[in-house]
Structure formats: C-alpha cells, structure tokens
Amino acid sequence: MTRTERVATVGTARRARRGRAGTTAALLAVAMTATLAAGCATGGDGPSRDGRGPDQESADTGREQTRAADTSVLAVKIDNAPRARPHTGLNAADVVYVEQVEGGLSRLMAVYATRLPKVVGPVRSARETDLELLRQFDGPTLAFSGAQRKLLPLIDEAPLRAEPPDRTPGAWLRGAGRPAPHNLFLRPGPLVSAAPGPAALTTGFRYGAAPTGGTELASRTVAYPSARFTFTWSESRDRWLVSMDGKAATTTEAGRVAPATVVVQYVKLRRSDYFDALGNNTPFTETVGSGRAQVLRDGKVHDVRWKRATAAEGTEFTTRDGAPVNFADGQVWVVFAKA
Numbered sequence: 001m002t003r004t005e006r007v008a009t010v011g012t013a014r015r016a017r018r019g020r021a022g023t024t025a026a027l028l029a030v031a032m033t034a035t036l037a038a039g040c041a042t043g044g045d046g047p048s049r050d051g052r053g054p055d056q057e058s059a060d061t062g063r064e065q066t067r068a069a070d071t072s073v074l075a076v077k078i079d080n081a082p083r084a085r086p087h088t089g090l091n092a093a094d095v096v097y098v099e100q101v102e103g104g105l106s107r108l109m110a111v112y113a114t115r116l117p118k119v120v121g122p123v124r125s126a127r128e129t130d131l132e133l134l135r136q137f138d139g140p141t142l143a144f145s146g147a148q149r150k151l152l153p154l155i156d157e158a159p160l161r162a163e164p165p166d167r168t169p170g171a172w173l174r175g176a177g178r179p180a181p182h183n184l185f186l187r188p189g190p191l192v193s194a195a196p197g198p199a200a201l202t203t204g205f206r207y208g209a210a211p212t213g214g215t216e217l218a219s220r221t222v223a224y225p226s227a228r229f230t231f232t233w234s235e236s237r238d239r240w241l242v243s244m245d246g247k248a249a250t251t252t253e254a255g256r257v258a259p260a261t262v263v264v265q266y267v268k269l270r271r272s273d274y275f276d277a278l279g280n281n282t283p284f285t286e287t288v289g290s291g292r293a294q295v296l297r298d299g300k301v302h303d304v305r306w307k308r309a310t311a312a313e314g315t316e317f318t319t320r321d322g323a324p325v326n327f328a329d330g331q332v333w334v335v336f337a338k339a
Helices: 003-011 024-035 128-134 150-156
Strands: 076-079 095-100 106-112 140-143 161-163 172-174 184-186 219-224 227-234 239-244 261-275 281-286 289-297 299-308 314-319 333-336
Touching: 003 314, 076 128, 095 128, 095 281, 140 184, 161 219, 219 261
Parallel strands: 076 140, 095 333, 140 161, 261 333
Antiparallel strands: 076 106, 095 106, 172 184, 219 227, 227 239, 261 281, 261 289, 289 299, 299 314
16 A cells, blocks of 8 residues: 555544643643753753764664654644754654744644654744644654643643653754754654654545646745745746745755645634733634635645544545545645634
C-alpha cells in the first residue's frame, strides 16, 4: 500500500481517542518560572557544548532518556517572530499549522509522522488553541518551551504527552547566534524513538488526484494584523514557495520552505482567558465546526468547505457538491484565517 493510500484510509477513519495524562502542573510551572537555560542541555544562550549550531547537532545525544512509543505524532510549537528565522527542521514536517496569537502575530505548529529531523526550532510556548487542535491525534507528544500559568491545568488534563524543557533535558539545546528566547531548539531523538509513519496522521486529510475545476493562481497572501504569509506557485518545483512578511522563508539545513498543498481555512476567533505580559489577549482559534476554505495545489485554487464534527475527529474538506477533496502528496500547510 502506498503512502497516499495509507494516509487517505486513516484520514477518513473515525476512532475513539484514548485519554492520556500529561505532565503534572507542578512540573510545567517549573518550565515557566525557571530560566530555560537551566533546563537545556547546553545552558545559557550560547552554542551547544561542542560549539556547533542547531542544524549540525546529532540526534543521538540523550538517547538514554525515556521516549514515546512509535505510534503517535510529534508536534512542536515553533517560534515565528522575525528573529526566529530561518527555522530548522521545518521542511521535514508532514503538516504545518499557522495560527494567530496575541498582538496579531503568528506561531507555527509542525507535526511529524513520516520522518524526524535531527533538530527542530526555535521552540516557543503552547496556547489553548493547540490543545483542541491536537485532539485529532491519538496521544501526541507536544514539545513546547512553557505556557501561561493559568493554562497549565488544561495542559495537564489534555490527552497528550507534554514535553517542556525540564522533563527531558537531553532533548534541548541553545543555538548560537540568536538572542533568547529565539534560540531554544529540540532534538526529537530523545523524545520519539522513530517516526510513527503515515498511519499516525489522523487529520482527515485525503491525498490523490486533484479535484476538477479550480482557478489558475500565481500567488495567495494571508494577512494577520502583524504577520503576512504569501504562497507563490513554482512550476519548476511543483510547489508553493512560502514568504513571511515579504521575505522568502528558508530553513537552515534544507533550503526554501515549499509545501505541496496550502489550505486557507476560515475559522472563528474568539477572546480567551489568557493575556501576554503586555496585556494583549490571546485569541482562541475554533477548529471544531464548519466553514469555507481554499485549497491551493498544482497552481490552482479550489473553493471548498471544511467540517470537523468533534475535537476527536479530523477535518474533512469537500467540494460544493459534497465530493471529498484530495491534497497533493507532500507537505501541507494549514493557515487559519479569520472568517
């Protein structure tokens, strides 16, 4: 069975989710209040112990730490401030979610199932939106730098394995040449012994032949109050080239960021109970429900509908007549835009 067939089969399945306890609230509180330098393998804001940058680090360090079973995805919350770029390990992700956070800025969540990078980051803090989004996976591991204190009990109760820096110190390092807090990186090896494979991608996504119709599209821009994403079709690469805030998005080790499919999913944003240090409210992105979306693949845009009936289910994308919509084989970016 091909990867496309396996993912298409699993993506449409409906199955009960097992509850899994996260780390304790006390442990996560330490991740918030203690300096991240103390919780990392290298300490401080400088380079790693051998002086190499994050993209050169071996994933073997910290193998003695307890790792997750090979059946669940690894989700990593990734910093997307201008100082956090270029990213490391982003091109290895199967799915990249883009969500709006406080101040109109953006954060990324990269989901890994078919392969694991040696290093990924920079890593930043979790948000309430992440907990609902991750319910579609069975016992995922969530790697993040910390969370607001009021959010800790929700993380503790969520059916996921929470991995802040304190829990598995050998998995974390500080990269050289970047100021804190934009220099915290993750070695997935100590957390996940191997990539679980496409069966773990219970997103509801289908892969295969393109839907009929569609409109030719050279580029598509999605703007948040303080962030902007542009996806430009490359005929030669058969991919969408990503730009952020007007600059090409690249990685430290794998060149240009170029997904095969981009989904602009229109969702409701509401105020949450959480605020940053400047008093900005963190919006909650409602990923359960239904609405309109645009699917970009093969140089075309398709107007579609999305539906996610419950948090434990993946998201279905259909044409106006109800036919399932296939994505192109390869990385998928899902950009949540305000409805």
